[in-house]
Amino acid sequence: MEDLEETAVSKVARGSALLVAGQMVSDIIATVAFMFIARALTKQEMGLASVVYFISALGIIISGAGVPTTIVRFISEARGREEDYRPFIMAGVMGQAILASLCSLV
Structure with a gap:
């Protein structure tokens, strides 16, 4: 039973880390795109x-x-x-x- 809980916790932790990393990459791409757009527009x-x-x-x-x-x-x-x-x-x-x-x- 304890092994099952450890597996579930590790899956949740891994999934959470992937979500955070994905959000960070998305935010960085959006920021860079915004910088280029701001330079190109009046x-x-x-x-x-x-x-x-x-x-x-x-x-x-x-x-x-x-x-x-x-x-x-x-x-x-x-x-x-x-x-x-x-x-x-x-x-x-x-x-x-x-x-x-x-x-x-x-």
């Missing part, structure tokens, strides 16, 4: 690009609305109870699609 164009970026980032945040985190929780609970978790996947996809559609209308 002040007015950069201001417009910043507003467009802000609006798109806000839309992405709102369209998520916690759905992915909620779905992970419900799927994990269903798997722990050895129940069918596929309805939660479908609900998550549909919820995400509806929220994204509503955000695109704005």
Whole structure:
């Protein structure tokens, strides 16, 4: 039993490290790209690009609305109870699609 717990902990730690590394690489690429874009645009164009970026980032945040985190929780609970978790996947996809559609209308 203890060996199983150690394996689970090591998998979680490895997965977390990969997520952090991936996010860091993504942030570095975004920063470098932003630096090149800032050099290539005028002040007015950069201001417009910043507003467009802000609006798109806000839309992405709102369209998520916690759905992915909620779905992970419900799927994990269903798997722990050895129940069918596929309805939660479908609900998550549909919820995400509806929220994204509503955000695109704005």
